[in-house]
Amino acid sequence: MDLCPSGMVEANSIRRFIKAASSLSIDQDNFVACVFAPALFIAAIGALAVSWAARRRRAGASDSTCHMDCGWMMVIGWCGSLLLSLYLRRWHDSPSGWWETVTMDEAWTRVVWPMGLFGLVLALRTRLDRRGTQPGSDSGIADDQGGGIESVSWMRAGIVAVWCAYSVMPSGENWTDLYELHRTWVPLMATAVIANAWWLDRMARSGASSWIGLVVLAGLGTPLLLSSVNYAAPAEWAVAAISATMVGFLIQLGWAWWLTRQTKDESEKSESVAQSVSLWMFAFPGSVMIAASVTTTRFRTWEEYPWWVYGIGLFLPTIVSLADFPIRRLSWKVRLPVAATLAILLIGMCFWELDPLGADAY
Amino acid sequence: MRRLFLMSALICVAAVPCLQAESLDLDLEGSKISFVGTKKDGKHDGGFKKFSADVDVNWEDPASSTLSMKIDATSIWSDNPKLTNHLKNPDFFDVRKYPEIKFEATKLEPGEENKGKMTGELTLLGKTEEVEMSVVSEASESMLMVRSEFKIDRTKWGMDYGQGKVDNDVSVKVQLKFKR
Numbered sequence: 001m002d003l004c005p006s007g008m009v010e011a012n013s014i015r016r017f018i019k020a021a022s023s024l025s026i027d028q029d030n031f032v033a034c035v036f037a038p039a040l041f042i043a044a045i046g047a048l049a050v051s052w053a054a055r056r057r058r059a060g061a062s063d064s065t066c067h068m069d070c071g072w073m074m075v076i077g078w079c080g081s082l083l084l085s086l087y088l089r090r091w092h093d094s095p096s097g098w099w100e101t102v103t104m105d106e107a108w109t110r111v112v113w114p115m116g117l118f119g120l121v122l123a124l125r126t127r128l129d130r131r132g133t134q135p136g137s138d139s140g141i142a143d144d145q146g147g148g149i150e151s152v153s154w155m156r157a158g159i160v161a162v163w164c165a166y167s168v169m170p171s172g173e174n175w176t177d178l179y180e181l182h183r184t185w186v187p188l189m190a191t192a193v194i195a196n197a198w199w200l201d202r203m204a205r206s207g208a209s210s211w212i213g214l215v216v217l218a219g220l221g222t223p224l225l226l227s228s229v230n231y232a233a234p235a236e237w238a239v240a241a242i243s244a245t246m247v248g249f250l251i252q253l254g255w256a257w258w259l260t261r262q263t264k265d266e267s268e269k270s271e272s273v274a275q276s277v278s279l280w281m282f283a284f285p286g287s288v289m290i291a292a293s294v295t296t297t298r299f300r301t302w303e304e305y306p307w308w309v310y311g312i313g314l315f316l317p318t319i320v321s322l323a324d325f326p327i328r329r330l331s332w333k334v335r336l337p338v339a340a341t342l343a344i345l346l347i348g349m350c351f352w353e354l355d356p357l358g359a360d361a362y
Numbered sequence: 363m364r365r366l367f368l369m370s371a372l373i374c375v376a377a378v379p380c381l382q383a384e385s386l387d388l389d390l391e392g393s394k395i396s397f398v399g400t401k402k403d404g405k406h407d408g409g410f411k412k413f414s415a416d417v418d419v420n421w422e423d424p425a426s427s428t429l430s431m432k433i434d435a436t437s438i439w440s441d442n443p444k445l446t447n448h449l450k451n452p453d454f455f456d457v458r459k460y461p462e463i464k465f466e467a468t469k470l471e472p473g474e475e476n477k478g479k480m481t482g483e484l485t486l487l488g489k490t491e492e493v494e495m496s497v498v499s500e501a502s503e504s505m506l507m508v509r510s511e512f513k514i515d516r517t518k519w520g521m522d523y524g525q526g527k528v529d530n531d532v533s534v535k536v537q538l539k540f541k542r
Contacts, residue, residue: 025507106452174458227445231451246480302447302460 012146016031033088035241038081039247045077046251054258063259078244078285079116080205085240087113089233108234108296118160154198157284161193162186168292170299178299185298189291192314196287199321204283206328210256211336213249216286218343219243222313222350223293229356230301234293241289287317311329311347311351314348319346383418383427384542386506392539395433398530408440408449411462415538419506423474429480431538433463453523460487468492476500480510486519498534506540 051072057063086109165186170178196219200212220242227235292315312319320339327335376488396409412434420426435457440446450457467482474500493510512532 026524067459170458174461183435232453300451303444 029089030097030236030239032234033085037088038240038244040080040083040245040318041084042077042244043251045073045080048252049073049077050255050258053255056108057262064135072354074248076116077287078248079112081244082112082237082289083116085237089236098099100278106290107168107170107232107299108237111164111288112265112284114160114163114167115285118156118284131220136196153192157197158190158194161190164193164288164292165189165295167296175299181299183308185215185295189295192291192318193284193287195315196290197283199318200283200287203321203328206324208324208328208332208335210253211332211339213245213252213254213335215320215339215343216282216290217245217249218320218340218347219286219290219317220245220293221289221343221347222309222316225347225354225356226301226305226309226313227293227295229354230297230303234296234300238289238293241286241293242294245286249282268290290314290317306353309350316343316346367435383420384419386419386540386542388415388417389505389539389541392461392505392507392537394535394537397531398535400531400533401524401527406440406445408438408446410434410437412437415540417506417508417538417540419540424478425470428453429465429470429472429482431465433465437463451462454521456487465493469538484514484519487521489519491518504542506542508536508538508540510534510536518522 049070052073053066057067058068168189169182169186200215202210203209203215220238223243224235225239227238267289294310297313298310320342323342324335324339327338390413391411393415394409395413398404398409399408400442404421410433413431415429415431417430418428436450438446438449438455438457440449448451449455455463464485465482466485467515469481469482470478471480472478478497478499479494480497481494483490483491493512493514495510497508497510499509500507511533513533516532517525
């Protein structure tokens with residue numbers, strides 16, 4: 001871009017950029033909007049978040065404060081990358097303005113607002129529990145390490161999960177024949193969001209925080225498959241979510257590694273650092289994205305898929321976490337392959353059933 | 363003389379309906395709307411099973427005849443069940459939001475023999491665009507058959523999915539049979 005002496009970017013340069021972007025082929029456009037742009041956006045936000053948190057830590061801020069700062073900025077980055085992807089993919093052909101496109105055009109795009117708002121609010125209010133037995137922390141499963149979410153946050157999570165579920169339900173005179181499905185799918189989607197986030201939280205607290213991002217990525221597999229054989233736009237959005245999650249996951253690993261090198265106090269385990277980022281970057285927003293994508297497909301397909309395909313699509317992170325629970329005290333060298341094998345098996349079953357590349361493919 | 367005049371007037375009055383437009387009923391069994399979508403490595407056939415057409419034929423002045431059609435978009439079919447499912451979604455016809463496709467003829471230009479040209483407005487995905495097509499008609503005492511083959515550019519109506527992989531031009535064949 002050309003820069004005037006005053007530092008202002010010339011309007012002609014922007015117009016040339018837009019014109020060049022508009023001339024991309026469909027594949028190039030998909031790559032830029034669904035892979036490159038979300039990844040770049042969250043990488044930029046992640047770099048900002050990590051450098052900000054590191055600077056504050058060096059300035060003497062507590063690790064809790066640094067964790068929160070990194071966590072909520074990554075949440076914003078993740079939601080922002082999805083919005084950016086939607087903007088880039090829909091701005092070319094949307095007859096309405098881009099604001100209407102991302103807020104009202106279709107039900108499944110509205111979920112990003114409660115998701116982002118909740119992630120932001122909770123990330124700002126999250127406090128780490130050093131020990132799992134502290135009052136206010138979740139009871140039940142004993143923790144191996146510190147970190148977690150206040151129980152009152154789960155109440156908020158439940159409310160927002162229902163809000164997200166209602167956001168995704170299509171309504172209007174063209175959908176009256178499917179209104180009876182709302183009664184089933186609102187509680188189902190809300191349950192899936194909370195169950196997945198809760199069980200991912202459990203995994204994070206039992207030493208798996210550095211790789212629950214992979215579980216979320218696997219959880220997006222079946223929704224992507226379902227969308228790809230029905231309606232392309234949510235599938236593209238799922239690809240954007242995968243791209244953003246993958247980059248965010250790498251940033252999280254880097255941040256945890258860096259902090260391990262900096263931390264001298266053994267009680268300040270880097271796992272607890274990674275947990276805060278993991279939980280709010282992956283657990284809740286990822287759970288919402290997974291459930292929203294599956295629900296969107298249910299309302300927009302004219303094919304009858306078996307109930308277990310939807311079940312796997314909605315609850316894959318929960319299933320993997322449940323399988324991990326008996327072996328949670330073992331090394332990650334055992335847990336990770338078990339989780340990966342189970343996830344691949346479940347996604348493989350869905351792939352076999354949906355058969356996107358088979359004889360009926362077009 | 364007066365009786366002769368009155369008789370002539372009666373004959374003229376009786377003859378008037380022959381000069382007026384005649385409304386015909388569509389014979390759905392003998393009518394068909396189909397299309398062919400193509401891509402680099404193949405093609406797919408499809409069509410619509412449910413539609414209605416209203417025609418008022420002026421035999422004396424065919425150019426003043428009228429034709430309008432309504433197509434039930436949810437009745438779309440194709441040669442692949444998965445494709446049919448996809449065609450109904452917002453990537454293509456978005457049948458939930460736009461359950462009806464309309465066509466209204468605006469101009470009829472009779473040509474040689476039974477051929478002619480028809481111009482009309484096709485409303486698809488909430489957007490109305492003009493289309494031109496050549497038509498061939500065949501009439502008998504019991505029926506009127508109108509056939510047309512033409513191409514449309516689907517992107518004109520905002521159907522942009524798969525550009526570069528799925529061809530924009532779609533061949534459409536219409537056969538309408540009316541009972542007299």
